[in-house]
Amino acid sequence: MNIIKINENNTIDNVINNLLQRTPNxxxxxxxxxxxxxxxxxxxxxxxxxxxxxxxxxxxxxxxxxxxxxxxxxxxxxxxxxxxxxxxxxxxxxxxxxxxxxxxxxxxxxxxxxxxxxxxxxxxxxxxxxxxxxxxxxxxxxxxxxxxxxxxxxxxxxxxxxxxxxxxxxxxxxxxxxxxxxxxxxxxxxxxxxxxxxxxxxxxxxxxxxxxxxxxxxxxxxxxxxxxxxxDSIAGPSEILIIADETANPTYIAADLLSQAEHDELASSILVTDSEDMAHKVLEEVKRLTGELSRKEILEKSLKNYGYIIVVNSLEEAVDVSNEIAPEHLEVVTKDPFMLMTKIKNAGAIFLGEYSPEPLGDYMAGPNHVLPTNGTAKFFSPLGVDDFIKKSSIISYSKEALGELQEDIIKFADSEQLTAHAKSIKVRFEND
Amino acid sequence: MNIIKINENNTIDNVINNLLQRTPNxxxxxxxxxxxxxxxxxxxxxxxxxxxxxxxxxxxxxxxxxxxxxxxxxxxxxxxxxxxxxxxxxxxxxxxxxxxxxxxxxxxxxxxxxxxxxxxxxxxxxxxxxxxxxxxxxxxxxxxxxxxxxxxxxxxxxxxxxxxxxxxxxxxxxxxxxxxxxxxxxxxxxxxxxxxxxxxxxxxxxxxxxxxxxxxxxxxxxxxxxxxxxxDSIAGPSEILIIADETANPTYIAADLLSQAEHDELASSILVTDSEDMAHKVLEEVKRLTGELSRKEILEKSLKNYGYIIVVNSLEEAVDVSNEIAPEHLEVVTKDPFMLMTKIKNAGAIFLGEYSPEPLGDYMAGPNHVLPTNGTAKFFSPLGVDDFIKKSSIISYSKEALGELQEDIIKFADSEQLTAHAKSIKVRFEND
CATH class of the missing domain: 3.40.50.1980 (Nitrogenase molybdenum iron protein domain)
Structure with missing residues (x-):
């Protein structure tokens, strides 16, 4: 797990490209x-x-x-x-x-x-x-x-x-x-x-x-x-991104990063913080806690290959990084997590505040833990009831209402050279 | 376009298999x-x-x-x-x-x-x-x-x-x-x-x-x-299925079947009716109206290969046939179309009554005309606003609320051999 500072010469493009290598595509x-x-x-x-x-x-x-x-x-x-x-x-x-x-x-x-x-x-x-x-x-x-x-x-x-x-x-x-x-x-x-x-x-x-x-x-x-x-969707390897400021508890952050890393060697754990001090403290805590956990080999491989601590200049920049990565799990551990949440565009599940660790969502909170992975939160959603329903449009017009539109439909259909479409309207009025 | 009678020896399986041959799969x-x-x-x-x-x-x-x-x-x-x-x-x-x-x-x-x-x-x-x-x-x-x-x-x-x-x-x-x-x-x-x-x-x-x-x-x-x-979805060839009883106007039905058939040679137009008399009248009208339309070659090919008039014993059976075919467009032209609609499970758009022809929906009514084709209405929906949004779950717990669940989460995580998941909860309470 390395600390990366984002500045004019250093963007998150490499991080994203590395993460995308994990995709089934x-x-x-x-x-x-x-x-x-x-x-x-x-x-x-x-x-x-x-x-x-x-x-x-x-x-x-x-x-x-x-x-x-x-x-x-x-x-x-x-x-x-x-x-x-x-x-x-x-x-x-x-x-x-x-x-x-x-x-x-x-x-x-x-x-x-x-x-x-x-x-x-x-x-x-x-x-x-x-x-x-x-x-x-x-x-x-x-x-x-x-x-x-x-x-x-x-x-x-x-x-x-x-x-x-x-x-x-x-x-x-x-x-x-x-x-x-x-x-x-x-x-x-x-x-x-x-x-x-x-x-x-x-x-x-x-x-x-x-x-x-x-x-x-x-x-x-x-x-x-x-x-x-x-x-449902094409599930890829799992990831967590944590946005934390200097008010966060580094032990909690480290534990949450590790809880993601233990899933498998392709799992990714990312901290984005505007506090360089926090970055170093979390890194220390990650090292210390790793010693107390099983699955050490998986933890070390996943953190080495896909673990990042990204230091940004502001929380706004942290939000930009997060929106670009579009993480499966996002924890926001800052002074005012709800206001920061309003700026989040892309994330599977958003955990707010220091007593909302990701494993709470895995098991007991209630929202689904089947979430869009590996950047697909830009366009996919958590599994939910919507995934098991489908919609049918319902259209019913009276003769009067169809009459008001008849000429426009006929002209529109003719413009698309679909004369049978026009005919379907005409037959309903031609004996009037 | 042939008339098929559904009975013990004759099911719609052949119809469905023929329609499915059209799929991009x-x-x-x-x-x-x-x-x-x-x-x-x-x-x-x-x-x-x-x-x-x-x-x-x-x-x-x-x-x-x-x-x-x-x-x-x-x-x-x-x-x-x-x-x-x-x-x-x-x-x-x-x-x-x-x-x-x-x-x-x-x-x-x-x-x-x-x-x-x-x-x-x-x-x-x-x-x-x-x-x-x-x-x-x-x-x-x-x-x-x-x-x-x-x-x-x-x-x-x-x-x-x-x-x-x-x-x-x-x-x-x-x-x-x-x-x-x-x-x-x-x-x-x-x-x-x-x-x-x-x-x-x-x-x-x-x-x-x-x-x-x-x-x-x-x-x-x-x-x-x-x-x-x-x-959005994998678009296949287009189809219409019309459920009509003896109260329908055979000219309207024929015109609507033809409006679908003119799209392309793979388009399918299907009438399902409990009235054998209606079946024959519609067939006559289809022949008559074809003569009045352009795109004659497409109409004839599509009707020959994928046009069906299916005679069933009851409107309930008509609903079963329709649900099995799961048409892109469904017209219900019966005495009480709304009550029949309640039994419809699978259809992209449902047009009710004799003044709701399918071309109304293509152009002017307002609901989307991008609809699930070729049986996919069993699991896909019309294009809509939902296709351009995504959802993020929001989870925020107080220390008290997390405390109430802590032991259960730890035990659940341990049962899945995910000790770092358990640890993420434990660190939040171990100094209490």
Whole structure:
């Protein structure tokens, strides 16, 4: 982790270019491999799924064992700590409560000469949630992906997650899914799972939208099927940016930077401060705290490659840097964080003040922790209820109201050489 | 156009499979070509743009002539019919008025122990609008793509559109853009335009989101850059589905089917009716009206390949068929269209009653005519203000509020083996 001073000769362009190297868009080499898997699943369905699961997950399933059974879910409950289950339920309540506030209503507006225009909101019918397997299990991620779909009113929510070598799914994943009412869970991971959700197999239903994090194969598969189905977004490596002034507590800042860095070697932790003194204090604290933590190797690699302490001349400049980087997580730890927040354009989640550390948002606060990564907060949003609904425009006109527009529509259509469009209006008035 | 009766032995699966053949997802052959263009523009910027424009548009531009000049815009006004300009302005007012109603506000909710959670709405900063060139000019499409961005508050809106062999842009396109306040217009089309918008060149700025229709190269280029920037959606061929009962006017229905069919040979026009008598009457009227229209060849091809009259047993069954096809445009021309609308799940725009023909929505009503095509209304929405904003979660906790959750967050983090996450909470309370 190095201290960089921003001045006339030194911009953040290098920082941004370095961060962007992490994006899946630079991993095109895997794309062909992924396309082969998708085509195979499209053509050979369950057979392809079973064969890839044997190849990649080292377990031979059958059509009858692809789906998690009720008794597997029951067994899982016996393996999960009661206290953890209580916390999961509390988190679930908080997440549901926040997402309820995101619900939108259908609306219309009308005029007395007989025009009615509106927007109908309806939930998508089928959602597929991908849950990564492997050693690290993230029950919080299951909650965050599933709950917006439930709140939106999605009728069918199914889940896929890779099995271990014994063909089992992590019990905590099963319990959390079941707590959310999800029981259609299929033992399949990787690009083959995304292909199954996008095209359907004999066992796994086709869905309308696929959400959930995954490795590079999963990310590329999601991009490949985008358009045939919808997806949440292309998840890249995670990052935090903290804007702090001299009033911040350097220990808190250091701890929060480290909490991001521990995710993986590509994670990025960035402090932007107008106080050189703060910059040095935080650097000291990062060194000290690293010694107290597990995952030391990941921490050191991620901080070395993607950790930055950027010293700027003013908090305005800090905001500019932050807007340019468009971080997934942004902490604002300054004297007046709310006023500074008004100037923030691009960030997935904004944590204000010194008692709003990023892990609060990961687990318990309620807002979604599935956030736009790696600069995509310039145009993507946190996962939410909006991701599981779609809109239909509503248009209803009286004869009188259409009559008022008829000549203009006909002339407009004629200007675009679309005579059948014009005709559709004319036939409604030609016998008057 | 053939009449198909839906019964136990005859489902709409064949219809749907035939329609889906039209999707760009089946045109992977072009993908490599498109990727080559994108890579070249990424590397060689303006130079690549100029060379592709020479190759594809047959005109040699320079860095100095890539951008439309104020005097070109001034000249364009002299070439546009005054009456048409008046209609464009009226359409613009209606479209703006509808899209104003789509605006969302930032919100927050707070509790007295010091929690504040919310959602901040901000406009994306840079939007790029692609406008197709060629003989057919669609001023309405310019309005529909640009106005939601303006209403959302996008600061920088730029436009690209291919030049003709003289290096000129259609005057109507320039006038309509200027009416919307868009003056940053670049003479470039095809995949190279999309690449320029996604990566930027010396002359053309990089944007955050690309919208606008285009041919297969444009569609594939948009898909390829998706994730690096955002895009509206992958536009496919257009379609209309009309649900009509015996009360409908067969001439109106026929005219509306034809207005869709004239778009291009891949357009699809579908009538679903519970009245066999209506089916035959509409078929007669389609034949009769075709004789009165231009674009006869397109009409005949599109109706032959993708035109259907589907006879069902009940209006409920008609709704099921429509929900399965998820049409871009849906007209409901029945005795009680509003009650039937409540059962519609998937449609881009829903036109209710016999004086709400689809061309009304194309031009003048106000709702956007950029709609999800080819079944994607199951998960995509009409273009709108939402497409040009993004959300940031806001999280602010007091020490007291964080204190109430501290143990749960620590335990949750530990269960995910994320000890630095736990540490970020612990440091805030360890000296208490």
């Amino acid at each position: 630079y991993y095109d080499d895997y794309a062909n491999q992924v396309q082969t898997i998708i085509n195979n699943v499209k053509d050979n369905k369950d057979e392809a799924i079973i064969s890839y699961t044997e190849k990649f997950d080292k377990v031979k399933l059958t059509k009858d064992t692809l789906k998690v059974t009720p008794s597997e879910i029951k067994e899982a409950y016996e393996l999960v700590d009661d206290e953890l289950l209580r916390i999961v339920r509390r988190a679930k309540d908080n997440i549901e409560s926040f997402h309820q506030k995101q619900k939108k209503y259908s609306w219309f507006d009308s005029t007395t000469n007989g025009t009615l225009l509106g927007q109908k909101i309806s939930a998508i019918s089928w959602a597929g949630v991908y849950v990564p397997g492997g050693k690290a299990v993230y029950p919080s991620s299951v909650l965050m992906n599933v709950i917006p779909a439930i709140v939106a009113g999605v009728e069918h929510i199914i889940m896929t997650t890779p099995p271990d070598k014994e063909g089992k799914i992590n019990p905590l994943t099963l319990v959390v899914a079941n707590e959310c009412g999800i029981t259609d869970i299929y033992k399949v991971g990787g690009a083959q799972a995304i292909a199954a959700l996008a095209y359907g197999t004999e066992t796994i239903p086709k869905v309308d939208k696929i959400v959930g994090p995954g490795n590079i194969y999963v990310a590329l598969a999601k991009k490949a099927v985008y358009g045939h189905v919808n997806i | 089946y045109y992977d052959d072009y993908a490599n070509q498109v990727q080559t263009i994108i890579n070249n523009v990424k590397d060689n910027k303006d130079e690549a743009i100029i060379s592709y424009t020479e190759k594809f548009d047959k005109v040699k531009l320079t860095k100095d002539t890539l951008k439309v000049t104020p005097s070109e815009i001034k000249e364009a006004y002299e070439l546009v019919d005054d009456e048409l300009l008046r209609i464009v302005r009226r359409a613009k007012d209606n479209i703006e008025s509808f899209h104003q109603k789509q605006k969302k506000y930032s919100w927050f909710d707070s509790t007295t122990n010091g929690t504040l959670l919310g959602q901040k709405i901000s406009a994306i900063s840079w939007a790029g609008v692609y406008v197709p060139g060629g003989k057919a000019v669609y001023p309405s499409s310019v309005l529909m793509n640009v106005i939601p961005a303006i209403v959302a508050g996008v600061e920088h809106i730029i436009m690209t559109t291919p030049p003709d062999k003289e290096g000129k842009i259609n005057p109507l396109t320039l006038v309509v853009a200027n009416e919307c306040g868009i003056t940053d217009i670049y003479k470039v089309g095809g995949a190279q335009a999309i690449a320029a918008l996604a990566y930027g060149t010396e002359t053309i700025p990089k944007v955050d989101k690309i919208v606008g229709p285009g041919n297969i190269y444009v569609a594939l280029a948009k898909k390829a850059v998706y994730g690096h920037v955002n895009i």
